[in-house]
Amino acid sequence: xxxxxxxxxxxxxxxxxxxxxxxxxxxxxxxxxxxTKGIDISVGSMIAISGAxxxxxxxxxxxxxxxxxxxxxxxxxxxxxxxxxxxTTLLGMWNGLLISKxxxxxxxxxxxxxxxxxxIAQLITQGQIITVYYKPFQFIGTGYILGLPFSLFVVGLVFxxxxxxxxxxxxxxxxxxxxxxxxxxxxxxxxxxxxxxxxYAFSGLCAGLAGLIICSNVSSxxxxxxxxxxxxxxILAVSLGGNSLDGGRFSLVGSLIGALVIQSxxxxxYALGVPPEITLVVKSIxxxxxxxxxxxxxxxxxxxxxxxxRGIPSEKNAAKL
Amino acid sequence: MDDANSLLKAKGICKAFxxxxxxxxxxxxxxxxxxxxxxxxxxxxxxxxxKVLTGVDxxxxxxxxxxxxxxxxxxxxxAQQLGISTVYQEVNLCANLSVAExxxxxxxxxxxxxxxxxxxxxxxxxxxxxxxxGIDVTQPLERYSVAIQQMxxxxxxxxxxxxxxxxxxPTSSLDAQEVEKLFGLMRKLKKxxxxxxxVTHFIEQVYDVSDKITILRNGELVGSYETVNLPRVQxxxxxxxxxxxxxxxxxxxxxxxxxxxxxxxxxQVRGLGHxxxxxxxxLDICKGEVLGLVGLLGSGRTEVARTIFGIDxxxxxxxxxxxxxxxxxxxxxxxxxxxxxCSENRKTEGIIENLSVRENIILALQxxxxxxKHITKKRQDEISKxxxxxxxxxxxxPEQLIKNLSGGNQQKVILAxxxxxxxxxxxxxxPTxxxxxGAKVEIQKLILSLAETGMSVVFISSExxxxxxxxxxxxxxRDRVKIAEISGEEMEEKYIxxxxxxx
Numbered sequence: 001x002x003x004x005x006x007x008x009x010x011x012x013x014x015x016x017x018x019x020x021x022x023x024x025x026x027x028x029x030x031x032x033x034x035x036t037k038g039i040d041i042s043v044g045s046m047i048a049i050s051g052a053x054x055x056x057x058x059x060x061x062x063x064x065x066x067x068x069x070x071x072x073x074x075x076x077x078x079x080x081x082x083x084x085x086x087x088t089t090l091l092g093m094w095n096g097l098l099i100s101k102x103x104x105x106x107x108x109x110x111x112x113x114x115x116x117x118x119x120i121a122q123l124i125t126q127g128q129i130i131t132v133y134y135k136p137f138q139f140i141g142t143g144y145i146l147g148l149p150f151s152l153f154v155v156g157l158v159f160x161x162x163x164x165x166x167x168x169x170x171x172x173x174x175x176x177x178x179x180x181x182x183x184x185x186x187x188x189x190x191x192x193x194x195x196x197x198x199x200y201a202f203s204g205l206c207a208g209l210a211g212l213i214i215c216s217n218v219s220s221x222x223x224x225x226x227x228x229x230x231x232x233x234x235i236l237a238v239s240l241g242g243n244s245l246d247g248g249r250f251s252l253v254g255s256l257i258g259a260l261v262i263q264s265x266x267x268x269x270y271a272l273g274v275p276p277e278i279t280l281v282v283k284s285i286x287x288x289x290x291x292x293x294x295x296x297x298x299x300x301x302x303x304x305x306x307x308x309x310r311g312i313p314s315e316k317n318a319a320k321l
Numbered sequence: 322m323d324d325a326n327s328l329l330k331a332k333g334i335c336k337a338f339x340x341x342x343x344x345x346x347x348x349x350x351x352x353x354x355x356x357x358x359x360x361x362x363x364x365x366x367x368x369x370x371x372k373v374l375t376g377v378d379x380x381x382x383x384x385x386x387x388x389x390x391x392x393x394x395x396x397x398x399x400a401q402q403l404g405i406s407t408v409y410q411e412v413n414l415c416a417n418l419s420v421a422e423x424x425x426x427x428x429x430x431x432x433x434x435x436x437x438x439x440x441x442x443x444x445x446x447x448x449x450x451x452x453x454x455g456i457d458v459t460q461p462l463e464r465y466s467v468a469i470q471q472m473x474x475x476x477x478x479x480x481x482x483x484x485x486x487x488x489x490x491p492t493s494s495l496d497a498q499e500v501e502k503l504f505g506l507m508r509k510l511k512k513x514x515x516x517x518x519x520v521t522h523f524i525e526q527v528y529d530v531s532d533k534i535t536i537l538r539n540g541e542l543v544g545s546y547e548t549v550n551l552p553r554v555q556x557x558x559x560x561x562x563x564x565x566x567x568x569x570x571x572x573x574x575x576x577x578x579x580x581x582x583x584x585x586x587x588x589q590v591r592g593l594g595h596x597x598x599x600x601x602x603x604l605d606i607c608k609g610e611v612l613g614l615v616g617l618l619g620s621g622r623t624e625v626a627r628t629i630f631g632i633d634x635x636x637x638x639x640x641x642x643x644x645x646x647x648x649x650x651x652x653x654x655x656x657x658x659x660x661x662x663c664s665e666n667r668k669t670e671g672i673i674e675n676l677s678v679r680e681n682i683i684l685a686l687q688x689x690x691x692x693x694k695h696i697t698k699k700r701q702d703e704i705s706k707x708x709x710x711x712x713x714x715x716x717x718x719p720e721q722l723i724k725n726l727s728g729g730n731q732q733k734v735i736l737a738x739x740x741x742x743x744x745x746x747x748x749x750x751x752p753t754x755x756x757x758x759g760a761k762v763e764i765q766k767l768i769l770s771l772a773e774t775g776m777s778v779v780f781i782s783s784e785x786x787x788x789x790x791x792x793x794x795x796x797x798x799r800d801r802v803k804i805a806e807i808s809g810e811e812m813e814e815k816y817i818x819x820x821x822x823x824x
Binding site: 168169170171173174176177180181183184185186187188189190191248249 | 632651652653655656662664669670671672673674675676680684685687688689690691692693694695696738742
């Protein structure tokens with residue numbers, strides 16, 4: 001599956017990991033949001049905005065200077081990247097403000113940005129698809145370090161920091177507590193609105209990073225189509241990871257696996273040569289099967305019957321004996 | 322036994338939860354036209370028995386007979402169809418639907434395929450009239466007090482089934498008048514041949530209405546007795562499994578000590594008020610005293626606590642703690658100043674049900690420290706084990722989810738949560754509501770011993786005798802106004818009641 005070529009690892013596994021990077025980033029942010037009993041459906045639009053900001057800032061006009069074809073960037077790349085991340089984080093804060101302070105329901109609050117965000121992205125790109133010719137920028141989405149895609153290091157870093165923050169400090173417990181019972185959490189002295197605000201800001205940051213990778217991957221920013229419907233995949237990834245959309249207990253690792261499962265399905269379908277018009281149907285069937293397998297009730301019904309046929313006493317009967 | 326004469330009969334019921342044997346070989350028999358009390362301490366298995374009878378939880382072993390026929394209720398809905406209806410301790414209705422909708426939800430009268438609103442409202446009115454309840458059934462349920470919501474729940478249960486009615490602590494949120502009304506109704510239904518299973522913690526009420534008492538302890542059947550043949554002292558002794566000690570006298574002496582040692586004010590409230598919930602009031606709380614807040618339900622007792630604790634932001638007045646004016650904007654602020662508040666609504670404002678006992682205990686302390694100063698897992702384990710032992714919390718271990726604990730033990734976990742923050746002022750709102758006699762006494766004793774160590778306690782309770790026993794001073798509220806303070810010799814039930822009533 002994995003082989004070395006020109007000092008890079010190649011293969012289906014690497015391909016899936018690489019392509020799943022944006023989704024994994026979104027899933028990390030989305031996990032925390034969902035754990036507080038919220039939801040963020042604006043991440044797709046924020047991806048578009050992030051790409052639009054970074055692409056228009058780096059620009060990349062080809063001009064002839066002294067007869068030589070030279071690339072002119074408007075601002076240095078690090079500045080462009082930081083600005084893009086800042087913008088999406090601010091947008092995440094906007095979501096957080098609407099939800100934690102104004103008290104708008106999460107799905108409605110982020111719906112505003114879902115709709116408006118595409119508009120903002122198109123305004124930034126002036127309705128055009130901006131192509132980035134500046135080579136170093138392409139490293140984010142297509143570069144390799146130690147034979148592995150650079151985007152995986154971004155995911156690894158974000159995951160590592162987040163995992164440490166939620167499991168080695170009290171952050172994770174507070175988030176879970178808020179998701180289970182926000183009123184009781186406030187009464188226990190947790191500053192509920194502060195944490196709700198923060199998880200949306202963080203989700204914005206994750207979306208910004210995902211946007212950079214997607215933009216860099218195709219060397220262009222497309223306000224209309226970048227990250228289209230990816231918010232649904234992100235929610236699905238969290239859900240496939242065994243996290244309840246009702247908030248509370250969460251698993252970051254589960255969400256990452258969820259994201260990889262989704263990307264594996266997509267890649268496998270393409271690799272098998274399934275006609276594109278039925279890929280979505282196949283994808284949904286696989287998702288249904290996974291969801292059924294996760295349901296305790298379904299497992300009980302199916303597997304207890306199966307166990308009875310095989311003559312294995314079920315747990316309940318065993319207890320009686 | 323004579324099966325023909327029994328309405329509902331359960332034999333050899335066993336039920337185990339992870340780590341706990343909730344019911345072990347329990348028998349139970351209910352006759353038609355009988356009000357049968359189910360008694361026992363928290364965690365004795367009363368709720369579990371009811372859940373098994375009504376199909377909420379499947380039973381591990383045993384048989385249930387209704388009218389002599391074996392039944393196996395699969396769900397509460399199935400149990401209802403068989404003729405067993407339940408009204409739970411916490412009202413299980415939809416607050417934002419109308420009263421009539423709540424009564425007929427899931428079985429609305431239809432006319433030409435759509436809901437016949439007129440018929441539904443008329444029937445609801447009729448049903449409630451039978452409970453002597455004349456309210457507007459088209460109003461949303463949340464407009465009415467918990468007491469009325471409870472009556473609506475009973476009306477619904479009655480209308481659905483007519484053989485066995487189970488009332489799981491229906492009276493814990495009712496005032497005396499409403500309780501009497503409910504009892505009148507129960508007696509009427511009893512005459513009609515209905516069998517009623519009644520779970521309550523109020524001993525007086527047991528002797529008021531019941532014909533028979535079945536006592537459980539630690540999941541085992543202690544026995545079934547005719548109410549008239551079982552003196553109160555024996556009932557309590559059988560419930561807690563030991564002789565009742567003289568709590569009364571120990572309290573009185575403690576109280577006198579506190580009065581003599583009354584020290585300086587810890588907290589002074591001047592003109593604090595919140596529009597729409599509590600009129601501006603003054604209140605002094607001394608170090609090491611237990612201040613009782615008394616008044617009828619809805620008189621503003623809880624609102625006083627909420628305003629001091631920063632849940633409802635005060636719109637007038639000031640709070641002075643140890644000589645310094647403080648601004649309390651939120652519970653988080655209040656906790657920093659050494660305040661703690663144990664809400665009366667354990668389920669909605671107290672426990673975090675899907676977190677473990679350990680996490681529930683350390684939550685407030687961790688919130689006080691902030692998220693960065695993480696209490697290590699090892700320390701958390703030590704703390705939770707210590708408090709589980711200290712408060713005698715019955716749980717399989719610190720990692721047990723709190724929702725699997727009985728009400729009284731959940732209350733103890735919340736108490737542990739606040740004690741851990743080492744508060745200087747502990748506000749307890751109905752800490753003993755819905756918990757059994759044994760745990761009640763434990764909590765009352767705890768309150769007094771805390772006060773002895775110098776902690777101030779504000780104690781809110783609907784049970785006057787409990788307030789009198791524990792408090793060293795009292796503030797009386799009526800219609801959201803603080804009307805009087807009572808101390809010393811005046812603290813006597815009759816006088817307090819007169820003050821509350823305003824005569």
